[in-house]
Amino acid sequence: MSEQITRRTFIKRAAGTVLTAAGLGTGGYFYAREVEPRMLDITRHSIKNAALPSGFDGIKLVQFSDTHIGFQYSMEQLMQLITKINKLAPDLIVFTGDLLDDPRHFTEKTKIISMLSSLKAPMGKFAVYGNHDHGGYGSDLYKQIMEQSGFTLLLNNSAxxxxxxxxxxxxxxxxxxxxxxxxxxxxxxxxxxxxYTILLSHAPDKAEEAAHFPIQMQLSGHSHGGQIQIPFYGPLVTPPFAEKYVEGFYTAGPQNSLTLYVNRGLGTTRLPFRFLSQPELAVFTFISEKTSS
Structure with missing residues (x-):
């Protein structure tokens, strides 16, 4: 997909590149390439909504996203992540896209199916496509991997x-x-x-459209939190469909009826760096207003 680069966008990216080059230096380069990409920030959040049935009070959902296996994120890192997720004992697990960075060169299908199959969630595991899952004729491979790993792949449908x-x-x-x-x-x-409905959408900016439907929560990835953030400046580059919503919580819609959470993801793409945008695993605990009131 071609991306139209406006004069303002060009100036922003050029300025960001200069700031990055000036600010990182040798030590910063090592940190951004070798240290921060291997860190993991486990973020914990409570989701409270009147539409949640009381029986779901205390239910735990774990979201992971954007592993981009094969570029910088390794199969060994994925196995470590799976161990961490299982220790959290989630009831639900969702993956919001971009499993492999380049499906054309991935040769460990059987191994990754075995690994992802070991993820435990008694109420179900769910996934959606990201752009890299479609790229390089990867659509069928991703479908096979996720479904054979016990995930329900949601493609314009629901569960x-x-x-x-x-x-x-x-x-x-x-x-x-x-x-x-x-x-x-x-x-x-x-x-x-x-x-009560949760929407999984790889692209966070789809929240603008989703807010016109009876959806209370949207979980997304794609942005990598900008992947490289410059102090007092913000993300260096954000991809199409993640330009308005970059990381964390937002509300959307005329009455702020939809809550959006944008996960920073785990891997990297294009550039093997993360700076002030740590890899993230998000844990959500449901709180029913019917129970807490």
């Missing part, structure tokens, strides 16, 4: 998470915005309007 008391929430997922064909209407077609 119902139901408790024994009959209460439920929904998880919807849309295709990637850059190289796929996202269809929010199709993904929401089977979901009752009064349900």
């Amino acid at each position: 119902n998470i139901k408790l024994l008391d009959g209460s439920s929430i929904w998880i919807a997922g849309i295709d990637d915005a850059m190289l796929g064909k996202p269809d929010l209407k199709a993904s929401m077609a089977n979901i009752p309007n009064d349900s």
